[in-house]
Amino acid sequence: MSIELANQQSPLPASLLPALEVRGLVKHYPGVKALDGVDFHVNQNEVLGLAGENGAGKSTLLKALVGLVRPDAGQIYVRGEKVRMRSVVDAANHGVGMVFQEQSLVPNLTAAENIVLGSEGPGVRRGMYRWDTMRKLAQEQLDKIGSTIDPRARTDTLTFADRQMVEIAKVLRIEQRTRFAPVIILDEPTSVLESGEVETLFTQIRRLREFASVIFVSHRLDEVLEVCDRVTVLRGGQSVGDVATAGAVPGDLHRLMIGSTGSDDHYHDSSIERPAGEPRPRLTVRGLSGPSFRDVDLDIAEGEILAIVGVHGSGREDVCRALFGAQETVAGEVTLDGKKLDLSGSRAACSAGVGYVPAERKIEGMVGPMSVADNMTLTKQGVRCVGPLVVPVRQASVVDTWISRLSIRTPHRGTAIQRLSGGNQQKVVLARWLVGGDIRLLLLDHPTRGLDIGARSEVYKLMRELANTGVATLLLADSLEEAIGMADRIVVMSDGRITAEVACPSGAKPTPLDLVKEMV
Numbered sequence: 001m002s003i004e005l006a007n008q009q010s011p012l013p014a015s016l017l018p019a020l021e022v023r024g025l026v027k028h029y030p031g032v033k034a035l036d037g038v039d040f041h042v043n044q045n046e047v048l049g050l051a052g053e054n055g056a057g058k059s060t061l062l063k064a065l066v067g068l069v070r071p072d073a074g075q076i077y078v079r080g081e082k083v084r085m086r087s088v089v090d091a092a093n094h095g096v097g098m099v100f101q102e103q104s105l106v107p108n109l110t111a112a113e114n115i116v117l118g119s120e121g122p123g124v125r126r127g128m129y130r131w132d133t134m135r136k137l138a139q140e141q142l143d144k145i146g147s148t149i150d151p152r153a154r155t156d157t158l159t160f161a162d163r164q165m166v167e168i169a170k171v172l173r174i175e176q177r178t179r180f181a182p183v184i185i186l187d188e189p190t191s192v193l194e195s196g197e198v199e200t201l202f203t204q205i206r207r208l209r210e211f212a213s214v215i216f217v218s219h220r221l222d223e224v225l226e227v228c229d230r231v232t233v234l235r236g237g238q239s240v241g242d243v244a245t246a247g248a249v250p251g252d253l254h255r256l257m258i259g260s261t262g263s264d265d266h267y268h269d270s271s272i273e274r275p276a277g278e279p280r281p282r283l284t285v286r287g288l289s290g291p292s293f294r295d296v297d298l299d300i301a302e303g304e305i306l307a308i309v310g311v312h313g314s315g316r317e318d319v320c321r322a323l324f325g326a327q328e329t330v331a332g333e334v335t336l337d338g339k340k341l342d343l344s345g346s347r348a349a350c351s352a353g354v355g356y357v358p359a360e361r362k363i364e365g366m367v368g369p370m371s372v373a374d375n376m377t378l379t380k381q382g383v384r385c386v387g388p389l390v391v392p393v394r395q396a397s398v399v400d401t402w403i404s405r406l407s408i409r410t411p412h413r414g415t416a417i418q419r420l421s422g423g424n425q426q427k428v429v430l431a432r433w434l435v436g437g438d439i440r441l442l443l444l445d446h447p448t449r450g451l452d453i454g455a456r457s458e459v460y461k462l463m464r465e466l467a468n469t470g471v472a473t474l475l476l477a478d479s480l481e482e483a484i485g486m487a488d489r490i491v492v493m494s495d496g497r498i499t500a501e502v503a504c505p506s507g508a509k510p511t512p513l514d515l516v517k518e519m520v
């Protein structure tokens, strides 16, 4: 490990040195310069936001900071010392740790075991686990962030939000390895949290700031401004600006992100042109029951967008999956355009004209090693064939149209989807249901998760265009504001049942508070 001082000429007092600093970091991938000379720093006891459009280079930068990506050029300094991060362990030894978007806990171990795993210390003696000591060590970590999670609870019984707390407690174990305050990186930690859980996380982040530095990455600019002291904006692999959050508004960040004046009015209601006359019913659900939902009745008309809101455990995700044949049901009847919908599997759903964008994109939504083009046309073989013959040029032209229409950042249509940034992968998954042009019901489970503002606007526009052609949409939105902005009608689910319905017509939208009242 080579160490070199960053400020040999005029060393600053140790307390004023940045906790972490990056200068001129460069990383090439085939056909892409993911990092193009990034400079940024996070001060001691500071919460620094990192914002940027999909593909701006945020994840690559974070991975370089924890030794998962080897930069081609540039330097990283920890408290003024030049360091090389060759692995996660190297980073931990320098007090830098990351909580990943895809959680890394072992599900059938307890919270305590997960927290201590890999740095057991006195938790193991002569090769034997000392359970009481492990629990005590884990409890100390949980106490640091003020968490009340039982260290004996199995991780797979915890909510997503609690699992995230366990991850943070685990990452804080790096404190044992260094005499300095740690730098904790949170990569899109709020993307799957409900609003109450976000508030809890923010409380923990403020607590962390008392003894650590935090780098916080999110596409939700209002959240970035709420919890961070300062925000560094990345564009095209470069840092293009630093914004102090006091007094700043999301538009300030957005302008830097896209390099021009953008519109924050991303729900823009005006493009709705419902067909004249009484819309015909498209989806009818009666008495649908499954392991986590009961007696669900729903109607969605042609061209209607219906949002279901509810907290974790409300059952709404499972209803959505059930309508795609991906979740078992025990009772109920579902019809699409008057015909019984076969819920036995996703193949039947696809051929009936049902599309599904799952929230767990990496697990359910894409085949990582396959190309962008093949992922996009996965369920629409007709797009690539004339009769029984595969005609690649036909696939190419359709795929290129959607790459350009959704501004998907990919070196080529033949690039493996796993090489794209998270937001661009999501756009490909969404485009899959648009290429055939024969969709009748679209089930969208958090379709804008991980998308930047520009891409989100594009998705909203597409949803409206599809609605205008008669597609019925069931939306599980990322926020109450998104549900209100996009839906014509909202139903509330709680404990597996529908408990309320709120009209949401253009020009007479309810407020988030109106919805919250129905949800409690």
Ligand SMILES: Nc1ncnc2c1ncn2[C@@H]1O[C@H](COP(=O)(O)OP(=O)(O)OP(=O)(O)O)[C@@H](O)[C@H]1O
Binding pocket: 029, 030, 032, 033, 034, 052, 053, 054, 055, 056, 057, 058, 059, 060, 061, 409, 410, 418, 419, 420, 421, 422, 423, 424, 450
């Ligand atoms: N393993 C890889 N191989 C090839 N290209 C990659 C790889 N990882 C990232 N890239 C490319 O590098 C660029 C930056 O990607 P990165 O994931 O860092 O962006 P991001 O800002 O985190 O985006 P998002 O907000 O969508 O997650 C993108 O063009 C992406 O396609």
